[in-house]
Amino acid sequence: MKVFRWLWAAATLAVLANGFRVAMYVVPADRDQGDLSRILYYHVPSWCGMAIFFALNLICSIVYLALRNRNKVIALKADALALTSAEMGVVYCLIGMTTGSIWGRAAWGIWWTWDARLTTTLVLWLIYVAYLLLRRFTSGAEMRTLAAVLAIFGYADVPIVYMSTRWWRTQHPSPVFFGGPNSGLDPSMLPALFWNMAGWIMWGILIVSLRYSAEIRAQRAQEKAAVAALEVA
Amino acid sequence: MNPVNPMFHRHLVAAYTVTWVFHLVYLAYVAWKWREAKRSDRS
Numbered sequence A: 001m002k003v004f005r006w007l008w009a010a011a012t013l014a015v016l017a018n019g020f021r022v023a024m025y026v027v028p029a030d031r032d033q034g035d036l037s038r039i040l041y042y043h044v045p046s047w048c049g050m051a052i053f054f055a056l057n058l059i060c061s062i063v064y065l066a067l068r069n070r071n072k073v074i075a076l077k078a079d080a081l082a083l084t085s086a087e088m089g090v091v092y093c094l095i096g097m098t099t100g101s102i103w104g105r106a107a108w109g110i111w112w113t114w115d116a117r118l119t120t121t122l123v124l125w126l127i128y129v130a131y132l133l134l135r136r137f138t139s140g141a142e143m144r145t146l147a148a149v150l151a152i153f154g155y156a157d158v159p160i161v162y163m164s165t166r167w168w169r170t171q172h173p174s175p176v177f178f179g180g181p182n183s184g185l186d187p188s189m190l191p192a193l194f195w196n197m198a199g200w201i202m203w204g205i206l207i208v209s210l211r212y213s214a215e216i217r218a219q220r221a222q223e224k225a226a227v228a229a230l231e232v233a
Numbered sequence B: 001m002n003p004v005n006p007m008f009h010r011h012l013v014a015a016y017t018v019t020w021v022f023h024l025v026y027l028a029y030v031a032w033k034w035r036e037a038k039r040s041d042r043s
Helices: A002-026 A035-067 A072-107 A116-137 A141-154 A157-167 A187-232 B010-042
Strands: none
Touching: A002 A035, A002 A187, A035 A072, A035 A116, A035 A141, A035 A157, A035 A187, A035 B010, A072 A116, A072 A141, A072 A187, A072 B010, A116 A141, A116 A157, A187 B010
């Protein structure tokens, strides 16, 4: 496992390095925006990472709720993965908002606007921050159940964020994927997007696996402490 | 043909830097959690 993780880390860094090279020096600059458009190659992969890890959080939360009384071992593993994927999703969401804000400052002249896409995204980020705070400041089985329920309700905002540019008239550019006519990227720019998307998703998997191992260890230590406390009593 | 090196575009550099900084800060947090869990698991 250790060797595999090191190999994965090396492959991730290689893919990210190549992604950076392709994004900066291989693909052409946008006709209208120039080099500013290259922000997209870090911005869009962040959203893909966020979507993947929030979906994983949803699945793990459902698994935890379904198995918490029947198979405690798997339920606790699902709960640990739910926590780690939520943290990773929050980081990706923050990066997506920040890189978008930097792009907005250069393209629109403003850091932020209360446009439907931006607002629903900020609400999504706040929901998952609330999820992490709930887990941080409470403890025990009830905390895990409450957190799982909050995660399921919180995920309802993800499709709203995705559809916001289609449902409402927004200032945000049209979607890169599945946006219909007059949207999307020129095929010459796609390699940069795909390399960076692969690299950042691999990075996310690596970090979540490390955090998951730490969380499993922490759970084990908590159980040991609880058993020791019972023995003393 | 792009005559200027994109590395000199300040908004682009800021966006890429911010991405790496956030990821590395979170990596440092994960490393701290890892060490803390390892220590408490041993004791």
